[in-house]
Amino acid sequence: MKKFSLIIAVIMVATFIFQPVDGYAKKKTVSDIEHELKVLQQQAKAARVEQEKASSDKKEAEHYKNKTTEYLQTVMMQVDTVKSKLSDISKQLHNTKESLTLAATELDAAEERIASREVMLGSRVRLMYTDGSISYLEVLMSSSSFSDFLVRADSLKMIVDQDQNLLVEHKKDKETVVEKQSELELQYAKAESLYSEMESQKSILSAKEAEKKSLIAMYDEEIQHSDELTEDQEQKLVALASNRSALLQQKNKLVAEETARVKAAKAAAKKRAAAAAKAAAAAKKSSNVTSNAVASFSGSGGPLLMPVGSARISSGFGRRTHPVTGEVGKMHTGVDFAVGQGTSVHSAEAGTVILAEWYSGYGNAVIVDHGGGMWTLYGHLRNGGTNVKVGDRVSKGEKIAESGSTGQSTGPHLHFEVRINGSRVDPMPYL
Structure with a gap:
């Protein structure tokens, strides 16, 4: 749309300036042409300023595009690093889940053993509570012989030792299972926290990646716009130079005609006729030279x-x-x-x-x-x-x-x- 507007403007200026020579000479003076030349000069100056600004804007956009591209490469490397860490943490979470499942199975088994021991210990306690500690003495005193007494004493000792072992194992199983489960839960919580942190970093980096890609696209548009503006202004400068050339030719023609009129007015009638003949001869010679020059330009003979x-x-x-x-x-x-x-x-x-x-x-x-x-x-x-x-x-x-x-x-x-x-x-x- 911008190029189309510029072309229309150039055509309108050219149409205005390149009017038929006779009509132009009647309507405009040298002063008018000089004024238009000044206007064209100002327009050319403005076009050059726009062209230089477009060139400067293009260099600036290219600079920032290069910097943004470098930063984008750094972001992409960081994204790859975070993705790798997320993969490792995901594996760690998977392994920890499997360990927790195994620990839960072990805990169930320990709890079964504990329940079994509690039943056994409960029976013993109830028996002791019912019969009292005297029951051990009664067992010993009811021995039929000394050897039977020794056997019964050893059996009672084994029962007491077994009860103590049951209590120790019972306590140890509980502590081991609870400790292991707590450790695994702590590891899982830490892995989940780290995974959440990595996900957050990944989201931030993805946002930065999208932002930098958007900036690069914007700088590409600015570069393209600067190139188009430079081309537009160059076309405008060419059109203005052509118009200025036409005005200079018309000005020179008006000056020459005015000079000829002044000389003709001051010359005597006799000399006016001679001057006219001389001028006609000179015009014919000039026409021949111009014709030859134009013809030579249109040829291909160098x-x-x-x-x-x-x-x-x-x-x-x-x-x-x-x-x-x-x-x-x-x-x-x-x-x-x-x-x-x-x-x-x-x-x-x-x-x-x-x-x-x-x-x-x-x-x-x-x-x-x-x-x-x-x-x-x-x-x-x-x-x-x-x-x-x-x-x-x-x-x-x-x-x-x-x-x-x-x-x-x-x-x-x-x-x-x-x-x-x-x-x-x-x-x-x-x-």
């Missing part, structure tokens, strides 16, 4: 001069891996000539300078309008190495700048473009 003489081509027209950003499949819109810092750059053909300033990734750049819908662009010029300004009329082969390495550049060279009606084309057939 009408343009090499801007830096003989030079090696370090990168041709077409898709490539961007040497600065590393972006694969990036369209290279011109030809790079490998020349040293400060090499003289010449205009490939006569024309009017429509841009001579910093131009986004091109760095310091110059654009020359040759008429007939053809422009040439010279990019990555050195700082302080631009010899022309907007509105200058340059001839073919005239030095306009010096090569450098400004903007998105890996080293000194000249980036040269040919544009036909605003579209970038392969410069090679034109050189």
Whole structure:
């Protein structure tokens, strides 16, 4: 929607500016055109500011995306660690449950033994309570002989010892089973607590993982938006430069016509006729030159001069891996000539300078309008190495700048473009 609005706005501006020449001359003055040129200059400045801001926003978003991606990797490692701990604790809980089940079985068995002993001890106690301790003496006194007395004494001793053993084992069984069950219950409670803590950590890390993935998606949208805005502003700058070129041509024509009218008014009648004849001849000559220039631009026989003489081509027209950003499949819109810092750059053909300033990734750049819908662009010029300004009329082969390495550049060279009606084309057939 944003691109569509921009295209509509550009078409409306172009429709307003590119009116028929005769109607324009009648309705507008040089002052009007200069005012519109100032407006276009302000719009171009605003577009460059937006373009630079979009580039800055993209770098910032890429920075934070990289930081967030690194943090996400750390979170994912922590998630894996917690999952491993949860698995270990789950096994521990399973083993503890099995131990508790075994302890419960042992406790049941011990309790059966205890119950059995309690029955036996109860019988003994009841017997002692009924008969009293004298019953042991009666057993001894009723011996038929001394040997029978000794046998009975040994038997009574065994009964007493057995009762004591029953009491000791009874107590020991109870203590052992209760102690083991308490220990296992404590272990199980600790494992459950640790498992709950790990589950809590896992939930926190999962939330962080989702948050970081959401941030990365947001930064991707910001990067895409910045790229779209940069492209929009570049299209706007091209449209504004084209409109400015048209206004400059109309201004020059109005100035020339006004000068001719002033001279004609001051000249004598006789000289006016001669001046008119001379002007007609000059106009015819100029028309022939312009016609020939336009014709030469539309051919394929290489009408343009090499801007830096003989030079090696370090990168041709077409898709490539961007040497600065590393972006694969990036369209290279011109030809790079490998020349040293400060090499003289010449205009490939006569024309009017429509841009001579910093131009986004091109760095310091110059654009020359040759008429007939053809422009040439010279990019990555050195700082302080631009010899022309907007509105200058340059001839073919005239030095306009010096090569450098400004903007998105890996080293000194000249980036040269040919544009036909605003579209970038392969410069090679034109050189």
